[in-house]
Amino acid sequence: MILSGGDLEVPKLPIHEVLLARCLQNSEKDPENPAFISAENRGDSISFKEVVQFTIKISEFFVENGYKKGDVIMIATNNNWRFVVTCLGAWRAGLIVSGACPQFTEYEFDYQITDSTAKLIFCDTATHSTLRKAAPNHKIIVFDTEEYSKILKTAEKSRKMPEISMDDLLYLPYSSGTTGKPKGVMISHGNFVMMVMANVKKIGELTVAHGLPEDFAQPQDLHFLPLYHAMGMFKAVITCYRGSTQIMFAKFNLELMLQLIEEFSILGISMVPAILVRLVNSPLLQKYDISSLISIASGSAPLPQGTIDKLKEILPDVKIQQGYGMTELTFASHLPAVGSPEGSVGKLMAGTFMKVLKGTSGELCGPNEQGELWIKGPQVMKGYWKKPELMRDLIDSDGFMRTGDIVYFDKDGNTFICDRIKELIKVNGKQVAPAEIESLMMKNENVADCCVFGIDDEKCGEIPVACVVFKGASAHHDDIIAHVNSKLAAYKRIRILEIVPEVLRNATGKILRRTMKENYLKKRKLSKL
Template sequence: MIFHGEKLEHHDTPVHDFLMDRFERHEKNDPNCLAFTTAENEQDSISYKNLKKKIIQISEWFLENGYKKGDVVLLAAHNNWRCFAFCMGAWRAGLVVSAASSQFTAYEMNYQIEDSHSQLILADAQTLPVVLEASKNLKFVKNVVSIAPNSPKPVIEFEVLTSRLIRNLKMPKIDPMNDLVLLPYSSGTTGKPKGVMITHLNVSMMMVSCIQFHDAIAKSYGLPPDFIFPHELHFLPLYHVMGLFRALLTSYRGSNQILFTKFDMELMLKSVEKYSIAILAAVPAIIVRMVNFPLLKNYDLSSLGTISVGSAPLPDGALQKLKKLIPDLRIVQGYGMTEFSFATHMQSPDCADGSVGRPVPGTSMKVKKEDGTLCGPHEVGELWIKGPQMMKGYWKKEAATQELKDEDGFMRTGDIVYFNENGDTFICDRIKELIKVNAKQVAPAELESVILEHDDVADVCVFGVDDKDSGERPVACVVSKQGKRDLETMKAIMRHINQKLARYKHIKEIEFVGEILRTGTGKILRRTMKKAFLDAKKSRL
């Protein structure tokens, strides 16, 4: 049985043109209409009119400084409206934007800069030292630009890109089907993170799909199709496809995005109260913190009607607590992957509770049993998806791309699901071995490769275990050399990995074992190792 989302008309306008046309409309409706306001400093805001001007200035700076269509530039900064303008300006100049976590160490940053061959990097005061260290021996990096003032030379200050006359230079012609717009990195189940090639067509079709979906919901509530909320809070990181895509979609609508440089619970609650926020987009880790926040009852959250949750499943305990605190609150969950630009499933008002909804317009899904036959309603199997938002492929890894697809062009997700008669889809488990820490992907293979660098480690297996605060946390089972199992060896291994990788990838628990169980072909029996670890832990209680 194959389920199809609603029919979706083909839309192949390049992303920047699609949005710039809307910015002109917002400006005509209200010349002073704000696009972004910085949550921590409300004086730092920008109108749609001025945002459009800065995008044009940035795109012309790229052309004047020798950047050519197809070149990759890297976003490595915390949330800032200048990051949004940077992305749009790069796209207008025909460039591809990759984005790295603002939490990355120099080791991780260096890998992404080198693999993506990024020729320019946008940083801020906090990430600049990491970026400079990571790029110091990479001769293909032409420029580092910083949002922060008074940056050391030869770093270029962001204002240089926008303090210039507009010359109306001719921009490169975009082929939406083939030209890349984004190159995010997704943690695979083997090896290091892979670049995901997202085209202009992928993003444009994803936007049109979301617009059609949300317009239908607005209509069901008796609201006009172009209905917008005057303010929306935005604290999801722009370096993540979920955060960036929501920023694109909200700017299309014309709301003023209250943009958080970094997430702050108290500031978020104050902002909900101040701006009478009706809808929040969040990840489960934020919801878990919210329901356990001691000052929650001090704020008037009566305007809040819906919280949209994505990136990872919301723990049922947090969901029940939230419903007790705000009884009329509606929680909607969705499903997506970096490889599908943003989302494949969304929950409409008539979807079953606990589901991630149905395929969005233009998207099809099927669920396969282990023998390859299709599942019917309430039968458990692996989710396979096809749609116009599906990535072009993995960067420089054609074989890895083809391994994911079947003969009908559906891509496997690695997630175990079932669906009901209406197509409402329920996530049961993950085949893939990724660990989700505060909704961030952690690949066991990446942690294992770093741990194996340590002189005292002979073999290792990393897996995720449940954690009430972060959803999951990584644990390492280690076979030590010369049988070392003392506390100092354990601490030394932890220091080694924790100095090299971002905080959310840190190992906080190591179990010394006699061997790592493997298949005949050498693959780690990760589930077996995890079960043995948990069983041993229970026996010690």
């Protein structure tokens, strides 16, 4: 049985044209309404009209300085409006943006800069010294300096911009795979435009269900999802399109979030499960009134039932809505739907198809039968950067992409996630690839073999655990952790190192990761797998 999300009309325009036209409309409705405000510094804000003006000036900067259509630039900062308008300017000039986590180490920056072939880097003061070490010969522009401000102050010159097609790439986030190092995910203008239109349609249905007009947008919207991630960048685009003022967090702060929910009577909010776990267990709830919330959307990982139950105790009338997606799907394939039962990830987005296949037989599943989820639609990525060979086993002959997740759907098309074939670890909603950590660990002369997996953690969602076989008696537990963690961003670091006599492998040498994890949990008398 193949399911369809229904028809979707998509304009054949690049995303910057769609968004800038909308920004001008938003500006005409209310010229004083800010598009972006810094959560930490209210004075740092720009209007919808300035979004358009700055986009044009930045795009002209790129063309004037010889950057060509298809060139890659990197942006590595915490969230701020400069990240967004620099992306828009790059897209208007035909460039591809690769966002990078600002907490990366020199080692991690070097890998992404080299692999993406980035020709120019934007960052903030806090990230500059690490980036300069990673890329000593690259041009680096720091956002909070006069050099960047000068670009925004330059008069518009009406320079001719390159022609942009729907298949042209615009974003290159890096997704951790289950084998090897992170891979660049090629996202096109067509991918982003489809996502905007599908989300506008679905949000309209949900707002009507809440008794609000179809085109309603709350006046303020809190944004703390990282912009270097596809989910965070898409939220910036869709919120700007809908006309809400985005209060953008440079770094997530739970108390500041609660304070702003109370101050602006926020109606709906999007977050990852790890933040929701912190929220429901925080004593700060006694200090702030968040009863204005009528909708909480969660993504990036399944939301534990215990967290849902606690949320219902705190906010009995709130609608808890989960969606489903991944970077390779631009952002999502499933969105919350009116009437979807709690625990489901909603229904297929418009313009999207899905099938669920049984184990090794590959037979189509019917309602309430578990199998692997496959997705087809205009949100499916164009491929992995410079790695076309990886697409052979990912996309089938009918154009469906395998997700690696075990699901089932009910008679109404609501989809439920059961398990993950893939072995990624989700720490605070961020992806961690076991293979990346294992590769670093194996470079240590005192490590004979190792296996990394994630275990459940109340605060972080999951944390990485390493089972290590030592070489000889001179190996020291703390030295190995320090060696590996010094080369990794904080969220990727090993939290627990377990010494084991061997790493279990199958006949072809592949690590039996699930068995290793089961053995570890049994030894520790932990139940969740």
